[in-house]
Amino acid sequence: MTIWTELLGSQTRYLGEKYRTRVIEAGDGEPLLLLHGVGGHAEAYARNVTRLGEHCRAMAIDLLWHGFSGKPGFTHDAVGTYVDQVLDLLDSEGIERAHVEGESLGGWVALTLALEHPGRVGKLVLNTTAGIKWRPGSVHERPAEGREALRARSLAAIENPVPETVRARLEWLMARPDRVTGELVEVRRRIYAEPATNAALRTVFENSFGFGSGPDRKIAEERLAEVSVPTLVLWSDHNPGSGPDVGRRIAELVPGAAFHCVADAAHWPQWEQPEEHDRVVLDFLGRAE
Template identity: 25%
Template sequence: MSTPDDEYASRLVETPYGRLHVRDIGGTGLPIVAMHGFPDDSRIYDRIIPLVTPRRVVALDFSGFGKSERGQETTLRPGQREAELSAVLTELGIDRCVLVGHDASGAVAVNFTLDHAESVDRLVLLNCYYGDAPSLQFPELIRLLGDPDFKPLADALMDDPKMREWILAHTQARFGYAVGDPDGVVAASVVPQWFGEGTRSDALVAIRAWTAALFPDLEVQNRRIADGDLATLTVPVTVAFGEDDPYLNPEVARHIAHQFPHAALHLIKNASHWPQWEQPEQTARLILGDED
């Protein structure tokens, strides 16, 4: 049962993993369902939403992130993110959509599409990963949080707000973004997850749970690739990467696109990790399928 959080667009959806905040912008045609990765939230799509109307757009905050309910569960269950997505689609009565995944939610989008191909008209992957790739790199911060051998060090860093601020600024600069830009995607969507905002607490528990599952999830993804699951998918796939991302880079995009039989690859100029923020017009056209 959903509970209105905002009369126009926002609601809370009950899932087995807590209440998820969902922005549901009404419109016509196939809905566009957009997901975020770690550590940001649905606001990474703020510049896209006005450009794809009058299509219906659904942007969700996964459990523990954004305006979703904060829990204390330190372990991400296998298939949890896919189950959260499924609960949202069921609650909103969406039986078919254009599914957009970015960063870590790219893997969620792929898994969901493999298991529920009838529910996905087209799959759009923005600067994400799926399984290992020769040129794949994760930000130092994510590798630190994902490696269980470094847990004591990660605990110490995350407990110190000044160190949190330093390592976030380091990552921001490595992506090529100006540190402290008040109009940037980091200020809008990332910083609140690390430090909270208003009366809402930070999302550190959720960040730690998702990053801890990173390497085990990669092994599952590798197995699905080896089993040929991606090679037999008939759903059209759009792979669109900001070409200046030093981590989830153009070679990763090419590697991912190569796994699917029906994939169109687009490298977006003058964009790094969040092309939907830096080049929203072109990214919106790709999501709508206007350039495939």
């Protein structure tokens, strides 16, 4: 299956008033926003949008400075700006409340949205989420050298967006390197080679992975107890640097949260095990509270 055939029946639009947001969407009914991780783009959910769209209005977006969404001047409160982007999208579509799934950086954005604007979030899915500031010894965190290596791969892909550097960055996301298709490499390579996106992502990467302004917006673990919306913590058994124990810890701290661990997947369980991901998410969204 190619990204194109996976997305047959979907549509791509540019929405928003304050910001220009690219949206790949399918379906009607209750909206479900799908937020990718740092350096990503809406195609991170290419294998999920149409299946999820059989039950809801599934909307995968490009975050600002990513993909083909707007490239405003970079703000050092990037997470706050992403939250503002989501609110702008909801307002422009007349959506009072949406379910939100965020993967990695997207989870950080979704969690911040739920804490700061709980009335705009229906249910929350935290997919291998980033952005939590743990107390020393609370969980087993990724060593600093691991973050530096990921930052190096990300910057290499931006500085020289050729198939080899882009593939190396994408392989970090997968439990098996062969799950990085040639088509996915070419999609990301073309996005990274686009001049405005290349310049914007260079700044994003320089302020991510524990460097620059990125850590300033981290969410203290104590604040997880303040989450007031129904939450599913979705993790994977091979998530690089933070195993299922971290996901379980999040679920313990968020009141009433559910937890599910996807086997044989790393940082992109929605891509590696799409049927299981979609089944679990839809079951959670349909569950009566």
